[in-house]
Amino acid sequence: MNIATDDTSSSALPLGKYLASTDKKTRDKAVKNLAAFLSTPAQNAFSKYEMAKLWKGIFYCYWMSDKPLVQQALASELADVLLEISSLEASLAFLRGFWEAVVREWNGIDRLRMDKYYMLMRKFVNASFRLLIRNKWxxxxxxxxxxxxxxxxxxxxxxxxxxxxxxxxxxxxxxxxxxxxxxxxxxxxxxxxxxxxxxxxxxxxxxxxxxxxxxxxxxxxxxxxxxxxxxxxxxxPRRSTSPEPPQKKRPRLETxxxxxxxxxxxxxxxxxxxxxxxxxxxxxxxxxxxxxxxxxxxxxxxxxxxxxxxxxxxxxxxxxxxxxxxxx
Structure with missing residues (x-):
């Protein structure tokens, strides 16, 4: 995955650079600051280009997480940003950026990392529904x-x-x-x-x-x-009127x-x-x-x-x- 993180005048780009840092502590700090950053009024007018650059940094941040428990925790933390952003409009803009990034970057994800990005998608789908529930649909x-x-x-x-x-x-x-x-x-x-x-x-x-x-x-x-x-x-609808006791049900599978x-x-x-x-x-x-x-x-x-x-x-x-x- 080739991710550019060059700094420009955009306020989104420095954060994207921190998210894509090779230093884990720097990446962790950037993730924790993400919701507050996106909640500021100045970020409500993010251009498509700025959001794309921000999500390149986030994708690379997630790319760098290798251990399963670290991946799971980071996926949950990133998805929960949707619920931590102060405005619904900004949350939906962040979600839009996520799906644009998924489509844009998908063919560059190798097979060994595919499952963890599937997990990230699952976390974002769940958080999206919780966001809509919180806003009473x-x-x-x-x-x-x-x-x-x-x-x-x-x-x-x-x-x-x-x-x-x-x-x-x-x-x-x-x-x-x-x-x-x-x-x-x-x-x-x-x-x-x-x-x-x-x-x-x-x-x-x-x-x-x-x-x-x-x-x-x-x-x-x-x-x-x-x-x-x-x-x-x-x-x-269940319309059985048979007086005989029902057969033992098979355990319901997750599928x-x-x-x-x-x-x-x-x-x-x-x-x-x-x-x-x-x-x-x-x-x-x-x-x-x-x-x-x-x-x-x-x-x-x-x-x-x-x-x-x-x-x-x-x-x-x-x-x-x-x-x-x-x-x-």
Whole structure:
């Protein structure tokens, strides 16, 4: 990874140089000062160039962390900067810089360091959800968050073939898992009345959009395997009336999560006044949204057919073929 850290008149660049220092104590001190630095009013107007230079320093700082426990602690510390910055606008700008840096630097990361950058992504996804929860799922913040992930040059962009496929695959693997963890962590440390319902349809839209438009069958399948199929399974109504005792359940694996915290705390829209909905309402609304996204004119035809097939099968399970007409 070739990271320039030359000093210029930008106030971001000296900090970037300290973050990229070969001296660990210097790097540690720079990380601890990062949130305070980004919270000053003068930094709210960071240019894209300045943020890119700052994130080059941060990436190199993380690159230099070798021991697993050091890596884990530093990943958590960097992600938690999102929650320590004093303004939501500055936090989202820092998050935008993170994902731009991930895409920009990804092909330069060697295989031996790949797992630790996957861990860094996981920490930032979790911290992003905690940031949105703390801000009561502010509608504009959720819109900005989706844009950070899915506009051109970002990991969930359906139109940019330059984006490494592994980024969208990893996001699909961890997205709902980390959302569930973030809700649980907030619920355990705060007054439950402060936990606003999760606008789940808005949060899942980037994945529906990518699934309907991607030219990668691997990406499409991973999104449904790790996001939508497990979620639909968890929302599936249980209608068994058998008097016999149920068979012993197999232990639930981490790859087959129930997303319990997501399901019981979700609403359908992104209004602060929206109430939580039950499983049946949530499942039908998600199926409806999936059908609508797949029906859009710029959806890839083969993806449209597959998504409509999923919709038809789910509606048939409910014995409810009413509503929209599916397309083959």
């Amino acid at each position: 502010d509608k504009n913040a959720v819109t900005e968050y989706n844009d950070i992930l899915s506009c051109r040059g970002r990991p969930l962009c359906p139109y940019d073939n330059r984006i490494p496929t592994s980024l969208s695959l990893h996001l699909a693997d961890i997205y709902l898992v980390e959302l569930d963890k973030a809700i649980a962590s907030f619920d355990s440390t705060s007054n439950s009345d402060d936990l606003r319902p999760v606008p789940i349809l808005s949060l899942l839209h980037p994945f529906l959009d990518l699934a309907s438009r991607t030219t990668s069958n691997v990406t499409y399948q991973r999104i449904f395997d790790e996001v939508f199929h497990p979620l639909f399974l968890a929302l599936k 087959d999560p129930a997303f319990e915290n997501v399901i019981v705390n979700s609403c359908l829209e992104d209004s602060a006044e929206e109430d939580k909905v039950d499983k049946d309402q949530l499942r039908k609304a998600l199926l409806r949204r999936m059908f609508d996204v797949a029906s859009e004119s710029d959806a890839r035809e083969s993806n449209r057919r597959k998504m409509h097939t999923v919709w038809k099968a789910a509606m048939a399970e409910e014995g409810d073929e009413g509503g929209s007409d599916g397309q083959d």
